[in-house]
Amino acid sequence: MPTDAHALGHAGEAAAANFYQRAGYEILAQGYRHGRAEIDLIVRQGAALLVFVEVKTRSGAQYGPPETFVSARKKELFRLAATHLQEEMDWRGDIRFDILAITQLSQGFRIEAFEDAFY
Template identity: 35%
Template sequence: MATGFSSGKKPEQQNKREHGALYERRAESYLQAQGLQPVTRNYQCKLGEIDLIMRQGQTLVFVEVRFRNSEQFGGAAMSVTHTKQRKIRRAALCYLQMKGLNEAHQSCRFDLVAIDGNQINWIANAF
């Protein structure tokens, strides 16, 4: 009798999460090559999730990573809706509060790394 462990997720969900993690690591490596320093990955709170949190000088950078195979239907950058932006902002506020940082004194920005096929497009101050 086999006794395997299950993550509780459907195989397609697990593959999608692994696929996303691959592109997040690619984005993180790309940003590090541009001089940003990693702080944390996949920060989650009840209000949302942030793919990457990086630091550039004194600025805390909250990064959304998006991948699309092609730009045929608007591409990766166009897939970040206003609703998603709002969730990321709220999650960033949670992070700042958890770390005891005051958003009025901590310089922050929201970047997007849009990966379309093999092309990486880093948009600083995306929203």
């Protein structure tokens, strides 16, 4: 299991991509950047739904649930980057913002998906 925060974050993002792939989503981008904003994962379900995912990975629950660490500023930057990508893609379908909360366990990860986490 990863020990430092950087390695843990990468492992969490890989677990997130795997989670969405197993659920039938297509991975479009990982680590998409626009200005100072970054979207951890962008996935598509069929031709009608584009999902922007914020992945929060923690080594344990001692500081609270991972999903509570998405600030208002982060959501604002996230929406800005998502809007830019939609314009770039000329996307006309639906969109959704998810938070994937990943907690490291002794064997693997616990993954909780919060669909439509914010707007």
